[in-house]
Amino acid sequence: MQLDLDFFKVRDYLYEHDKAGIEEVADATGVARKAIMYLLKEERLLVGDENGYNGGILKCESCKKPINTGRMCAGCKNELIKALQPDAPLSKPKPLPNEDIEEESIKGVAKLQLSGRKRR
């Protein structure tokens, strides 16, 4: 899958250049900015500097709080998980908006990091 190839390229670049900006990573790897945004939403990458500032590129899809990875902030995720429990009162969780990613909204100041897995 193309996105996997893109991820490997970005990952390899971040091994050598930790916290590189999105613009830098996109230019250096040839991976589309849009693909990087998808990787962020899939929680395969994190965005944010040492203060957690994410350049305003990633927001919780429910409450619009800035987040560093994925689609929702921890609070909204918990709400959703609770709502999905079998014994939860019957209220359907809101469907996620399926908005298109605006490439123009991607700012160069945002710093990328690898999520999760241990390095090397």
Ligand SMILES: [Zn+2]
């Ligand atoms: Zn939220």
